Amino acid sequence: xxxxxxxxxxxxxxxxxxxxxxxxxxxxxxxxxxxxxxxxxxxxxxxxxxxxxxxxxxxxxxxxxxxxxxxxxxxxxxxxxxxxxxxxxxxxxxxxxxxxxxxxxxxxxxxxxxxxxxxxxxxxxxxxxxxxxxxxxxxxxxxxxxxxxxxxxxxxxxxxxxxxxxxxxxxxxxxxxxxxxxxxxxxxxxxx
Amino acid sequence: xxxxxxxxxxxxxxxxxxxxxxxxxxxxxxxxxxxxxxxxxxxxxxxxxxxxxxxxxxxxxxxxxxxxxxxxxxxxxxxxxxxxxxxxxxxxxxxxxxxxxxxxxxxxxxxxxxxxxxxxxxxxxxxxxxxxxxxxxxxxxxxxxxxxxxxxxxxxxxxxxxxxxxxxxxxxxxxxxxxxxxxxxxxxxxxx
DNA sequence: TTGATAAACGGAGGCATCCTCCGTATAACT
DNA sequence: AGTTATACGGAGGATGCCTCCGTTTATCAA
Numbered sequence: 001x002x003x004x005x006x007x008x009x010x011x012x013x014x015x016x017x018x019x020x021x022x023x024x025x026x027x028x029x030x031x032x033x034x035x036x037x038x039x040x041x042x043x044x045x046x047x048x049x050x051x052x053x054x055x056x057x058x059x060x061x062x063x064x065x066x067x068x069x070x071x072x073x074x075x076x077x078x079x080x081x082x083x084x085x086x087x088x089x090x091x092x093x094x095x096x097x098x099x100x101x102x103x104x105x106x107x108x109x110x111x112x113x114x115x116x117x118x119x120x121x122x123x124x125x126x127x128x129x130x131x132x133x134x135x136x137x138x139x140x141x142x143x144x145x146x147x148x149x150x151x152x153x154x155x156x157x158x159x160x161x162x163x164x165x166x167x168x169x170x171x172x173x174x175x176x177x178x179x180x181x182x183x184x185x186x187x188x189x190x191x192x
Numbered sequence: 193x194x195x196x197x198x199x200x201x202x203x204x205x206x207x208x209x210x211x212x213x214x215x216x217x218x219x220x221x222x223x224x225x226x227x228x229x230x231x232x233x234x235x236x237x238x239x240x241x242x243x244x245x246x247x248x249x250x251x252x253x254x255x256x257x258x259x260x261x262x263x264x265x266x267x268x269x270x271x272x273x274x275x276x277x278x279x280x281x282x283x284x285x286x287x288x289x290x291x292x293x294x295x296x297x298x299x300x301x302x303x304x305x306x307x308x309x310x311x312x313x314x315x316x317x318x319x320x321x322x323x324x325x326x327x328x329x330x331x332x333x334x335x336x337x338x339x340x341x342x343x344x345x346x347x348x349x350x351x352x353x354x355x356x357x358x359x360x361x362x363x364x365x366x367x368x369x370x371x372x373x374x375x376x377x378x379x380x381x382x383x384x
Numbered sequence: 385t386t387g388a389t390a391a392a393c394g395g396a397g398g399c400a401t402c403c404t405c406c407g408t409a410t411a412a413c414t
Numbered sequence: 415a416g417t418t419a420t421a422c423g424g425a426g427g428a429t430g431c432c433t434c435c436g437t438t439t440a441t442c443a444a
Contacts, residue, residue, distance in 0.1 A: 013440050016392060039430060050394035055432065205411050208421060231401060242423035247403065
């Protein structure tokens, strides 16, 4: 009795971690261009790894979708932390929102993939919502503290507005409009 | 000058028309079970025609989706015209709404396909909306004329309510709930 | 360092699906 | 009954899916 049940686990191999990263970047690229039904062989090729490696990391297409999505959300979160050190808080907020527009524009094919996977995982939705809300909160907070932004808007509201701007837009050539709407909105947030 | 520019076109071949119909029915069946990514070979097999015939009628998968959708909408329209001759107008309305629930339930896989194609064709959306609104109007009108139904509801409102009932339902086992909601609603429409 | 070994890698291969192409069949017309 | 426009079927080459396993390599203990 009382045998060692906790296996002393090795730390993950460096190549494994690296390949996972390569795959996520390649997948974002390929799905952006080809939509959700793009070839997984193409993803592996783009990443420069074997197809077996792809399947080991992401057994199903949905697993890959989900991981890519998380990855992108995390990127936005990190970008917010970076921009939080920008000297001009209003400009920082504007930049971050623009990054969102650019992301959605570039990754149009990916969005469809997300809609497919989002149906399943509410956990994923909750995670994204929280992560993005925090990112916005970070940027808003500084602006308010420095007296440059109005204090009466919650991060959730801003996020929902952003989503609304994306959602209401049709397919073609919506990007300039979305950027304009974002600018107008940010301008409205400015404290006079 | 003035040469005959209008070619005297033969009337379409009977087998062509028949095969088209067979394909649409087979497609509804196969997509219902297998979702939007179901094999087109399977559709042709189910219809009992060659794969070449399928591709001649519907060059792309989306063409097939769209045609199947139109076909189903037309079915609902025809059903409404049939039910309009039912002696009991309230019962007729109830039957028609139930047919809608059953359609959506049976053709769950198809719904996903529609969402994919609906993004593209607003023309299709407009067509469906009009056709279904007319169907409802037909059924409502008789009930109102005979003093069996309240007069203060527009066909569009009923259609939107129906869509709402479908949309708000989750995935599993929603059908009984939807039927119950429809019944409650129809009961509410009854003139006391 | 140097094995030992758990962990990860690559890609061949078998099977499914896609879609084109063209020889054959047949319905519509005369 | 003959002609011809039109449609049919399905073989076949290309591509994609996913598993399986022999090979490679990073980690760890000595």
